[in-house]
Amino acid sequence: MAAAPCPEVLPPRKRRNADYEWDEFDPVDYLKRNYAVLREPDRRIITEVRRYFTAVAGHPSPPTRGIDVGSGSNLYPALAMLPFCTEITLSDRSESNVEWLVDELRWYSGVWDPFWTELTESPPYARIGNPRTQLYSKAKVCKIDLFELPAATWDIGTMFFVAESISADRQEFHDATRRFVQALKPDRPFAAAFMAGSKGYEVGGHPFPAVEVDEADIRDCLADIAHEVDIRVWPVDPKKHEPLREGYSGMILALGKAGGR
Numbered sequence: 273m274a275a276a277p278c279p280e281v282l283p284p285r286k287r288r289n290a291d292y293e294w295d296e297f298d299p300v301d302y303l304k305r306n307y308a309v310l311r312e313p314d315r316r317i318i319t320e321v322r323r324y325f326t327a328v329a330g331h332p333s334p335p336t337r338g339i340d341v342g343s344g345s346n347l348y349p350a351l352a353m354l355p356f357c358t359e360i361t362l363s364d365r366s367e368s369n370v371e372w373l374v375d376e377l378r379w380y381s382g383v384w385d386p387f388w389t390e391l392t393e394s395p396p397y398a399r400i401g402n403p404r405t406q407l408y409s410k411a412k413v414c415k416i417d418l419f420e421l422p423a424a425t426w427d428i429g430t431m432f433f434v435a436e437s438i439s440a441d442r443q444e445f446h447d448a449t450r451r452f453v454q455a456l457k458p459d460r461p462f463a464a465a466f467m468a469g470s471k472g473y474e475v476g477g478h479p480f481p482a483v484e485v486d487e488a489d490i491r492d493c494l495a496d497i498a499h500e501v502d503i504r505v506w507p508v509d510p511k512k513h514e515p516l517r518e519g520y521s522g523m524i525l526a527l528g529k530a531g532g533r
């Protein structure tokens with residue numbers, strides 16, 4: 273048996289966002305693992321987000337600009353903003369994800385059809401004749417590091433499974449969540465989804481980090497920078513073998529408006 277290396281020669285443990293090779297994030301593998309079929313937890317999130325945006329976002333008059341932060345290879349957050357925006361920025365720091373987004377948006381694949389069908393339960397979505405051409409014409413793909421997002425710029429925003437899934441450093445989770453909300457103009461609505469209790473994940477053979485978070489962590493992050501905050505938690509029920517991404521104890525959805533009260 274080989275001797276275990278002594279601690280002094282072990283490589284330093286990666287913790288922070290900048291320690292990871294985000295350009296090696298494999299969007300095709302990520303999509304296959306998470307969105308090849310519409311799973312129950314995503315269906316619940318879509319239902320809540322469409323109801324919330326339908327109730328508070330109104331129609332794009334005056335023109336509204338939306339942003340999805342850390343889009344990866346997930347189009348459903350951007351689709352959830354489609355009726356309420358004249359322009360939607362899909363942003364990510366990863367070159368591979370940015371390239372995937374540019375390509376996918378030309379004519380998005382049938383994978384997203386069940387997600388869109390779920391959204392069309394609300395009239396503003398149902399009124400859209402062709403979501404593919406509409407998303408293509410409104411979308412702007414940008415390589416943006418969320419820690420450098422400008423403040424008070426967008427009118428509506430989404431950030432799904434990002435703040436807790438880009439670093440093992442709790443302070444960075446906190447900063448990422450706040451940076452997202454503060455990128456919105458005051459009183460503008462957002463939806464942010466988080467994996468609860470995640471210890472990290474693998475994409476395309478590469479390990480990626482996470483911070484284990486719960487509802488109290490999200491509430492604490494948003495306390496003084498958002499209002500009308502509504503947090504939903506869906507724990508995994510092992511008895512039901514509810515299909516969920518591996519390695520998580522549940523999902524958390526935070527809805528609310530930017531700006532403290």
Ligand SMILES: C[S@@+](CC[C@H](N)C(=O)[O-])C[C@H]1O[C@@H](n2cnc3c(N)ncnc32)[C@H](O)[C@@H]1O
Binds near residue numbers: 294369
């Ligand atoms: C777990 S994935 C979530 C992807 C997608 N939003 C979803 O709902 O499945 C995390 C995403 O955050 C991106 N990311 C990592 N660090 C980032 C940063 N500093 N700024 C913006 N995006 C970042 C990654 O490239 C990846 O696409």
